Amino acid sequence: AARAAIRDSGRAMGYSYNLCDQVAKMIPAEVGQTLERALHEAIDLHQLYDSDEQVKKLVDTAMKLEGVARHASTHAAGVVITKEPLEKIVALQHPTQDDETIVTQYEMYSIEDLGLLKMDFLGLKTLTQIENTIAIVKKTKNEIIDISSLALDDQKTFKLLQEGKTTGVFQLESGGMKRSLKELKPTDFEDIIAMVSLYRPGPMELLPEFIARKHGAKKIEYIHPTLEKILKKTYGICVYQEQLMEIAKELAGFSLAQADILRKAVGKKIKKLLDEQREKMIDGMIKNNIPPKTAEQIWLWIEPFARYGFNKSHATCYALIGYQTAYLKTHYPTEFMVAIMNSEQDDIERIAFLVNECNQMKIQVLPPDINESLENFTVIKNGLMRFGLVAIKNVGQNVVEAIVKERKANGPYISISDFVERVRDKDLNKKSLESLVKCGTMDKLGERGQLLFNMEHILNFSREISISKSNGQAGLFDALAADSKTNGLPPLKLIPAPPAGKKERLSWEKELLGLYVSEHPVKEYLPYIEKMALPCSKLSAQLAGKNVSCGGVISKIQKIITRTGKPMLFVTLEDEKAKIEVLVFPNTLERTATVWQEDKPVIVSGRLNDKEGNLKLLCEEVRELNENHLKNHG
Structure with missing residues (x-):
């Protein structure tokens, strides 16, 4: 919100994009960050604020906008249910550019505070994919799968998860998630729930610690013995809101209702409520014979959870669907992939x-x-x-x-x-x-x-x-043309014509099917590529940070204009088994502009970058492959 306030204010005030971007990037990227706090924490921002009148005016204006709703958005799945017609109870409106949908003018927290019932109905495509997989298995194998009764300790399924082979698996298929699964090597369902909870902005920084503790690389320590039974399944890390409520109940004597108020304060990041709960929680722990110093330690340990806590029941639902899809992919791979592709x-x-x-x-x-x-x-x-x-x-x-x-x-x-x-x-x-x-x-x-x-x-x-x-x-x-289906017309005779060339056929397949079907155009160049470079399929995270040469065919080119007004390219390079995104920055593009054409075989050299499990090749040099490379190395 702080960065957005700077950019919005600067745009309205007519300041240059570069200035606004420079100031915005000085603000530490933390959940719940404010401009006031950033001015104290970020020395470079503070110095610029004091020395540049334009920046001071920009930040002061942004402070007034900070926290104000930027636009009216619509909750994707929230449905308000009332006994009487809604118009008698709550103010209504149409969303922007939508005359069909009706939404409340209050946002979701105010709706709850008014005592109205708001239900989230999630329409997941994954549920249809599961249903269709089950139907295909019934048809092809005559097996009936009871998806709600799957054993949650299937070792083959966990092997698939441990290997990160989770394309098509609900919530677990991003590049970063695959890498985290390989590192975590989940062994039970609780690990999957934790992954769904932790793999989000904010709590993601706890993942390395979580993984290290699971594998014994770091010692698990508890500030108080009672915490062990609450946090044992998550290796001493407070991952869920329910764990927080249990801590408040066991250590501070909170009732479930009081613990729920604490959960609300944490979940909604309400500072006033958090301050009130701090006092109550520390008092409760002291009454339960926990030394004041330890009680303070426990609260300081809990407080950052306000930025991270996730609802375990929510995570469990998602983890269960993730496990179910992983199970189907493991045991019925062809049927599962058909169902996914049809959707x-x-x-x-x-x-x-x-x-x-x-x-x-x-x-x-x-x-x-x-x-x-x-x-x-x-x-x-x-x-x-x-x-x-x-x-x-x-x-x-x-x-x-x-x-x-x-x-x-x-x-x-x-x-x-x-x-x-x-x-x-x-x-x-x-x-x-x-x-x-x-x-x-x-x-x-x-x-x-x-x-x-x-x-x-x-x-x-x-x-x-x-x-x-x-x-x-x-x-x-009909009588005259009994041997023909052309309604008595002369039979169709095709004029002889040259056959389509291989390059044409492959180009058409790529255009209309999204991929090469009859043969991949890189195939004939592979002998040369394997001698002089690496195929796309051989690139891995182990090579990140190193200079590599990679060969393949250009399958997609996206051109953008950078902030400096110069063009750069995002290029997809692929072989028969894999693909990688190549970034061609303006300086490199100026030297190599004529090479970048779709369907062209090339060898790209540059530094391999690995960001959250997604490999990217930062191009420094590129050379086109042609028939000479076939003759010399075929």
Whole structure:
């Protein structure tokens, strides 16, 4: 809030971005930080405040704005439930740019203080993924999974968690979380609950201590013996609000109601309440024969918890769903990945990421096929799945349903003319038909280059069929064309054309499916890359901070303009098994601008950076690979 107040004030006052950013970055990045406190703690900020009149005016103005609501936001899942119509009880309004939703004008804490019931209803896509996995397992293996009765000590599931193989696992799939899981090596369900609670801004700084204590690298000590039974499961670290309440109850004699007031003070970071609770808690501990010095120590140890405490019941719900998804991924990997991918079909980049995960899991993903694919991804057998037609870009749901329905009713399509005769959906236009051809879905019906060369011819043929049918000519010609499905029209003859080249085919697949299917373009360069550099898949956190050379194909380029007004690039470099983000800063970009093109094979050299488990390569040099590298090192 303090940094935001500086930036908002500076923008309104017409100060330069650089000045506001400089001042904002001087404010220590701590939860609950205030400008007043920052002026005392940050010497450089204090000196600038005293010496620069413009900065003084900026900070003084920001202090007046600090803590004021910047905008009216809407709680994503909060629902207020009342006996009578809401308009009789509480002020209502529409959110910004939304005339449909109705929200209360009070924020959530005031709603609670008024005595109104606010319930959080979370609509998690993960629950649908679990449900769909169970249904697929029932269909493919005839097994019934009771997800609510899973054993919470399954060793194979914990092995997956310990190895950080948690892509698709609820709450546990970020790069940083994967790294933390590898370090923690969870051995029971309590460890998962703690991870969900600690892996957040603020409490994350306790994670190294938590991990060290679990593995005996650091000694667990308790200020008072009673704390051991409360904190034993979290290795002497107070992680949950419920533990805080138990400490207040056992050490200070608080009732549950009093402990809940303490929880509220801690959870809502209310300073006035915290000060009141400090006095009550220390008095209570002294009455329970705890020496005043120890009581003060315990409070000072508890107070920072105000920045960290998490509700254990909340964390347990999330941890349980995380464990359930990890269990399904462990024991039913193909079915689980199919369910995940079917829920992500609108996101072509996510699908590409998940297909790469399937490759890591030794699950083969077959390309889309006009005579084999259904609407969605489907399990063929264990370790084998097929692309769904819905996942193809530019091909709508109506077209896909028409293709599958007709094929189920009347058998496989035998030619392109057979296909356009039988699939008569109005949404099957040039763009959707070209997309089906380009990504290889129609390979059994003809060569891609020839079909695309004849596209206008094919579409004219389709239109003639429509006219013929609408004019009722089919009945007149049926007897003459018993061996044809073209309503008496002359058969479709394709004009000979050169076949599509490999680069074209791969480029089309990447564009329409989000990934290379028939072959990865890096494959032919791998012998050279492995001699001169590392493939993307060989980069690891152990190499962080070192200069490395990495080879692959450029699959995505994002250009931004920096604060200095110069362009820089975020580039995705990939091989068959992995990908990495490459940062190309302005100075490097000036020297190498002509190299950066999608689908181009390159070797990038630079320093490998590891931030929260996400590897990034900071480019210093890049060189393009060409046919000479194939000849010399193929």
